[in-house]
Amino acid sequence: MKRRDILKGAVTGAAALALPSSLLAAAFTSQSGGQTLGVSRRTIEVNGKAASVFGLRGADGAPGLRLRAGDAFNVLLRNETAEPTIIHWHGLTPPWPSDGVPDAPLPLIGAQADRSFDFPVGEPGTHWMHAHTLQEQLLLAAPLIVADPADARDEQEVVILLHDFSFSTPEELLAGLTGGAAPMQHGGMNMSGDAMAGMSHGGMVMDINDIEYDAYLANDRSLDDPEVVPVERGGRARVRIINAATATAFTIDFGALEGELIAVDGQPVEPVRGRLFPMTMGQRIDVRVRLPRDLSASFPILALREGSKERTGIVLRPAGAAVARLGTAADVDAPVLDLTLEAQLRAIVPFGSRRADKTFDMALTGDMAAYRWGLETSAPILVDRGDRVEVTLRNDTMMAHPMHLHGHRFQVVAIDGQRFQGAVRDTVLVPPMRSITIAVDAGNPGQWAFHCHHLYHMASGMMSTFAYRS
Numbered sequence: 001m002k003r004r005d006i007l008k009g010a011v012t013g014a015a016a017l018a019l020p021s022s023l024l025a026a027a028f029t030s031q032s033g034g035q036t037l038g039v040s041r042r043t044i045e046v047n048g049k050a051a052s053v054f055g056l057r058g059a060d061g062a063p064g065l066r067l068r069a070g071d072a073f074n075v076l077l078r079n080e081t082a083e084p085t086i087i088h089w090h091g092l093t094p095p096w097p098s099d100g101v102p103d104a105p106l107p108l109i110g111a112q113a114d115r116s117f118d119f120p121v122g123e124p125g126t127h128w129m130h131a132h133t134l135q136e137q138l139l140l141a142a143p144l145i146v147a148d149p150a151d152a153r154d155e156q157e158v159v160i161l162l163h164d165f166s167f168s169t170p171e172e173l174l175a176g177l178t179g180g181a182a183p184m185q186h187g188g189m190n191m192s193g194d195a196m197a198g199m200s201h202g203g204m205v206m207d208i209n210d211i212e213y214d215a216y217l218a219n220d221r222s223l224d225d226p227e228v229v230p231v232e233r234g235g236r237a238r239v240r241i242i243n244a245a246t247a248t249a250f251t252i253d254f255g256a257l258e259g260e261l262i263a264v265d266g267q268p269v270e271p272v273r274g275r276l277f278p279m280t281m282g283q284r285i286d287v288r289v290r291l292p293r294d295l296s297a298s299f300p301i302l303a304l305r306e307g308s309k310e311r312t313g314i315v316l317r318p319a320g321a322a323v324a325r326l327g328t329a330a331d332v333d334a335p336v337l338d339l340t341l342e343a344q345l346r347a348i349v350p351f352g353s354r355r356a357d358k359t360f361d362m363a364l365t366g367d368m369a370a371y372r373w374g375l376e377t378s379a380p381i382l383v384d385r386g387d388r389v390e391v392t393l394r395n396d397t398m399m400a401h402p403m404h405l406h407g408h409r410f411q412v413v414a415i416d417g418q419r420f421q422g423a424v425r426d427t428v429l430v431p432p433m434r435s436i437t438i439a440v441d442a443g444n445p446g447q448w449a450f451h452c453h454h455l456y457h458m459a460s461g462m463m464s465t466f467a468y469r470s
Helices: 021-026 135-137 170-178 340-344 455-459
Strands: 035-046 051-057 065-068 072-079 089-091 115-119 125-131 139-147 157-163 183-186 189-192 200-201 204-207 215-218 228-230 234-244 250-251 260-262 267-274 275-277 285-289 299-305 311-318 358-367 374-379 388-395 401-405 410-415 427-430 434-440 448-451 463-467
Touching: 051 135, 051 139, 125 135, 125 234, 125 285, 135 170, 135 455, 139 157, 139 234, 157 299, 157 311, 170 455, 200 427, 215 299, 234 299, 275 285, 285 340, 374 448, 374 463, 388 427, 401 434, 427 434, 448 455
Parallel strands: 035 072, 065 139, 157 234, 215 311, 228 311, 358 388
Antiparallel strands: 035 051, 072 115, 089 125, 125 139, 157 215, 183 189, 200 204, 234 285, 250 275, 250 299, 260 267, 260 285, 299 311, 358 374, 388 434, 401 427, 401 448, 410 434, 448 463
């Protein structure tokens, strides 16, 4: 992956952050008294073939981490592979040196090396962790669940981690995009027709998917052999879904089960009932369901690939229920994600009302033919601690972009200029020719990555900084 110089033009907000990276790294290599998390190589089976991928597993062999709100994130990250790597704690708000972006400020963790972390976990929520390199495509990601010790509800927890999978290397996928086919012209904008699903949008063609993957996985398995989760007939379940795909958005289909959406990106929202919930890359949803008592059927929870027939998912199975065979392709194309649900969401704990101290306008730009992407502002985003900052994200391209801000949570406060008090998030979808305004309370000094969570857009230039001044 081309490691962008995301520090250019930014100024750190704390003198300690200006230390050489070698000294900072040395401060993070002491042994941890908490949990150990190992980065390893493993083999899974996809479409009947063996595939070598990465894993992130705790000492008990389970993927990812489960912590409690109020605890310390006291973790020793051990790289057990022959490749350098680094892990980002997506959804947590650690001090900047612990964030997990290459050279911002710490270097990659070397082969067979380790690094310790110790910072407050924070509030409960559904989060995840992943490589901030092209290794993310090779399934270097895992759940990071922060449980609420005060939550005494009698309900089963089900965690679903979604992936898109290719037998090609991520470097090959990126090369195929950047050196792609001859461009097609749509409304004066350059688009590549290779591996694109197109849809009309105001007389122009919106590009939906720019990679055709070999499989789509839920907890490392396709619908040819899905995970079957035993559940109690008539019981309650909290389904935590993480879209860890690198370049694929999904609509989650609960089928016969009507669910209650209770959180997005780990942050509580006023409940929204439904069966279909959209998720772009990097986002998480928590949905509470009750299983019927009087039915002997199993209940698939499916992830439908945006604008296409491909799908993946798991099956909830009450005792004695049959499990019907499910195909990896539906009969009809799945919906294209829009902002209908986003406009309905309301945070349980919204930000306090105040005027913005600083405002910025960020253009999301791109050239599909050359596969170059960018984030442009009239001035760098430089803030001071204590600021209320508003950033308006304007998508000038014909692809949707999931925009993620490190080290902070933000509130969605406008869609296309229409103000409202929306959800608190860390990742928001900006569809083609639309705008989203987010509010951020600046309280975590550093030079934070601000980027599109489509891995290949980020690797091709769609990355900037949200930086603090001294």
